[in-house]
Amino acid sequence: MSVGGPLIDGDWLQARLGDPDLVILEIDERPLIYRVGHIPGAHCLDWRTELQDPVTRDLPDADAMAGLCARVGITAASTVVLYGDKSNWYACFGFWLLRHYGIADLRLLDGGRQAWLAEGRPLSVDEPEVPAGRETVLPRAGTGVRAMLADVQAAIGGAVQLLDVRTAAEYRGEVLTEPGYPQEGAQRPGHIPTAINVPWDVAVDQDGRVLPEARLRERLREHGVDLNRPAITYCRIGERSAHTWFVLSELLGLRARNYDGSWTEWGSMVGMPVAVGNGERPAAAADPADAGVGTGGAGAVDPPSN
Incomplete structure (x- = not known):
């Protein structure tokens, strides 16, 4: 880049x-x-x-x-x-x-x-002091970079792309969270319906630096990102998706928002639609108890029709 x-x-x-x-x-x-x-x-x-x-x-x-x-x-x-x-x-x-x-x-x-x-650049162990009397800013929210739950619900199957930047295993619902992050697990695995999987690291080289722009655009397109459409990014808690948001919004000029509620919110709420694998729900068991879930709520599945 x-x-x-x-x-x-x-x-x-x-x-x-x-x-x-x-x-x-x-x-x-x-x-x-x-x-x-x-x-x-x-x-x-x-x-x-x-x-x-x-x-x-x-x-x-x-x-x-x-x-x-x-x-x-x-x-x-x-x-x-x-x-x-x-x-x-x-x-x-x-x-x-x-x-x-x-x-x-x-x-x-x-x-x-x-x-x-x-790069061997200088380091310090000293903590800086802020000069007294500086007139600091008074932040005000509302710049349009945050996506809330309702925004994500409205985006399902719509004009706004939903980009799941977690690992493929998280996206497919094979794991609730990566090893080492038990505090970030949700109640259900999977992904938001119609979201595409664009792991955050497709945008970086092996050293963690952002790829050159031409290669960056190419890799995003290879993962199904339409660089002419607005997007909402999400991960587990919003930090990896903030990286992808930065790339899309700040570097490539897309209209992008970050859903910081991410999968820990979506995957733990009662009644939210969830997709697994490549987007399809698993086959339902004849008896809901066989599926390891109760008879209602987000984890419930309908018995197969005759």
């Missing part, structure tokens, strides 16, 4: 270290690795406690986001750079969240933490 605009490389960032209008945010799956060494001047955000509401399954409200912006010093003049581990899964979620709240000048470090380390 040609690096520029919202996607920047290590040279771009290293040349600007120390700029008072630059705010660098590291967001990792395991926030403790920040303390081992991070980009000089970077703040650490904990995605579990700062990028979601600590009580309800929802995003932080505007007051919480205002407090976050004040903590790291985001002003109207700030350029905010995000990066992290896991090829920027959580950094992309943070990018999407800040875009949702109207923060304008956002950049993502291509390849994330891994790329910075591989």
